[in-house]
Amino acid sequence: MITNNRTSQKFISLLILISILVPNVLFLKPVKVSAQVATFDVPTEIETGVTAVSSGTTAIATVTDTAYEIQKALKEILRQALMTVARRLLQEMTKKTVTWINSGFHGSPLFLENPKSFFKDIGKYEIKTLIDTFGYDSRRFPFGRDFALNTINSYKR
Numbered sequence: 001m002i003t004n005n006r007t008s009q010k011f012i013s014l015l016i017l018i019s020i021l022v023p024n025v026l027f028l029k030p031v032k033v034s035a036q037v038a039t040f041d042v043p044t045e046i047e048t049g050v051t052a053v054s055s056g057t058t059a060i061a062t063v064t065d066t067a068y069e070i071q072k073a074l075k076e077i078l079r080q081a082l083m084t085v086a087r088r089l090l091q092e093m094t095k096k097t098v099t100w101i102n103s104g105f106h107g108s109p110l111f112l113e114n115p116k117s118f119f120k121d122i123g124k125y126e127i128k129t130l131i132d133t134f135g136y137d138s139r140r141f142p143f144g145r146d147f148a149l150n151t152i153n154s155y156k157r
Helices: 006-026 042-103 115-134 144-156
Strands: none
Touching: 006 042, 115 144
């Protein structure tokens, strides 16, 4: 993702760094260590080895399950963080859009403040254009002057 905004780049870098470091800090538990005296008994050692292999398989399954749960939790945290970022972006876009609508281009809003006056001015402009076309060219429109006067009187009524 290429972005020109330095603030968003720093925020994304910080978010990635936190998502890498937080699991190591939160899920790291100290392990109690104790010393044992070494004794060697062949039948006991064989039985212990068989038990260790079976419990090792269980330990591996437990570690795998724990890793899967951690991965699932991290995905949920990341999803929630991204949803928060998306909400903030949407809120900022909405705020800027409303500001743009209200202030418009060069400080005037982009919606009609007085629609009655606006449409009245359009009507005046169109009638003036029509009268200029027909009313002052008696060679092409011999009855143009009468038509223009009648149109002006109709508009005034």
